[in-house]
Amino acid sequence: MAFFDTGIWVGLMVLIGEITLIIILGMVFAAIVLAIIAAVSITRGKFYLPRVLISGMVLLEGLVKAFCKLLGLDDKDLITFFITLRNTMNTKAFSETPVEQRAIFLPQCLRSAECPAHLTPEGLKCRRCGRCNVGENVTWLEGIGYRVFIVPGSTFIKRMVKKYHPRAIIGVGCLMEIKEGIDMADRIGVTSIGVVNFTDGCVETAANWTAVRDAALLGIELPSDSVNFHSPAK
Secondary structure: OHHHHOHHHHHHHHHHHHHHHHHHHHHHHHHHHHHHHHHHHHHHOOOOOHHHHHHHHHHHHHHHHHHHHHOOOOHHHHHHHHHHHHHHHHHHHHHOOOHHHEEEEEEHHHOOOOOOOOEEOOEEOOOOOOOOOHHHHHHHHHHOOOEEEEEOOHHHHHHHHHHHOOOEEEEEEOHHHHHHHHHHHHHHOOEEEEEEOOOOOOOOOOOOHHHHHHHHOOOOOOOHHHHHHHOOOO
C-alpha cells in the first residue's frame, strides 16, 4: 500500500493522464482535418488524399461524421462520397480480376411483390417470370460470366464468399447496405464495387441497372456477337 502513496505513483498517473489527453486531442485534430479534406473534395468534385481519407474513416468515422455535420454535410453526402471514393480506388484491381472470379450480389427487395421465387441456401433462384427487371438482368450478367446471387442480407453474402471465394464482387443495395458491404469486403480482402439503388425500401425497390452493367463490364471485352447483352431493361 505504501507504493500507492509515493510520488512515483502520482507521477505515473499524471503521465498516463497527459498521454491520454494528447491522444484524444490528436484524434480530434485528425478528425477535423479529415472532415475538411472530405468537405473540400465533395465541394470540388475531386478526391484529395484518398488513401488518408479511407484510413482515417476506418479509425475515426464517428468523429469525422460529427465534424462534417458542422461543415454542413449530412451523413448521406458523406457516405455517398466515400462509396464513390472506394469504387474509384478499387476500379483497377476489379478490372484486372477475371470475370470467372467475380460475383454479384443483388438484394431481394428488387423483385416483384408477386415474385414466385423461393429462398434457398444460396439465396433466391430467379425464375425469369417477367414480373420485374431482375430476371433479364440476371440472364445478362450470367451470360457474360458472373456468378449471381439474390440475397436477403449480409449473412448470405459472407456464406457465399466463404463457399466460392470470389476475388472481386459487385454489391447492389441501399446506401447503408453498400457502405457496410464495402467495409466487410475490405476486412476479408475482397475487391468490391458498390452500386446504390435509385430507391430504398423493403419491397419493389429500383436498381440503377445502367450502373450495374457498367460496373460488370469493367475490364471485360465482349465478343461482337454479344451485342444483345447490352440492352436489358433498366
